[in-house]
Amino acid sequence: MEIQEIKQQLTIQTVLHHYGITPDKNNMAQCPFHNDKTPSFQIYPKSNTYCCFSSNCSAGTGDQIQFIELQEKHGKHQAILKAQELLGVQPENTNGIDKGESQKTSSAKPKPIEQEHDYEQIFTKLQQNIRKSPDAKQYIKKRNLTTDSLELGYNASGYRDLRNCIIFPLKDKHNKVVSMYGRSITNNGTAKHYYTKNRKGLYPGYPKPDTRKLILTESIIDAATLLQEESISQEYEVLALYGTNGLTPEHKGAIRNLKHLKEIVLWMDGDRAGEKAAEKYRESITQLTCGEQSRTINPKS
């Protein structure tokens, strides 16, 4: 595929989306290449180019390939291969690229589009940040959460996808961090809930196999709050759903495997959305557990 062809077919939006950047309706976004408080990164969909207007930023202007190059930091050749991956085509010899090098690459197995992150390592770093940030400390205090009993992290801007967020680890059945949830602490009217791409894992983790009593909460913060209540966490296992539409196949699998389950409590918000969700969840859970009793608590009603 020729570079011109790639440039015609690959939109700048596709590239931004891949890196977790969503421009606003004026095609502005927070610049991923400097610590950008107000969006100063302009996107031009017609020409598939961008420009960062900040004087403290070296991103300047460029097209979709240059954007990838800045993100990946592996040179133009790799950026072109990545661009082809984003278009869903097998990397092949590209005009204008050193032949020897690209032949080597095309005979190699194509890399998966989504890079695997070591979330264990990332989360450990973010856990250290929370102690250093007065804003983060103030926010968790306001939500009555504490790092004494909870695993919490904070990401100011280092990790691109979850900026200004308190970070909660999502874990697989081996208790390994496999993705993350971020709750934004800024109050600028934008979204509050963020997940890393390819969300997987459960919060605070898979319930113990011998669980007899299980509380399912509507949100991760609700689960964190309950985990701090010793009277509850000693008697119940707690598992967070991901909102009112957040009983995922992974949750279902985990619940189905609990062979000693006697009681499930649905801990939903007392608003209409919470009540509707409780009704829907009760039905799905009854199917999973062959008629096990569940009851609903509306803690906030």
Ligand SMILES: [Zn+2]
């Ligand atoms: Zn910038």
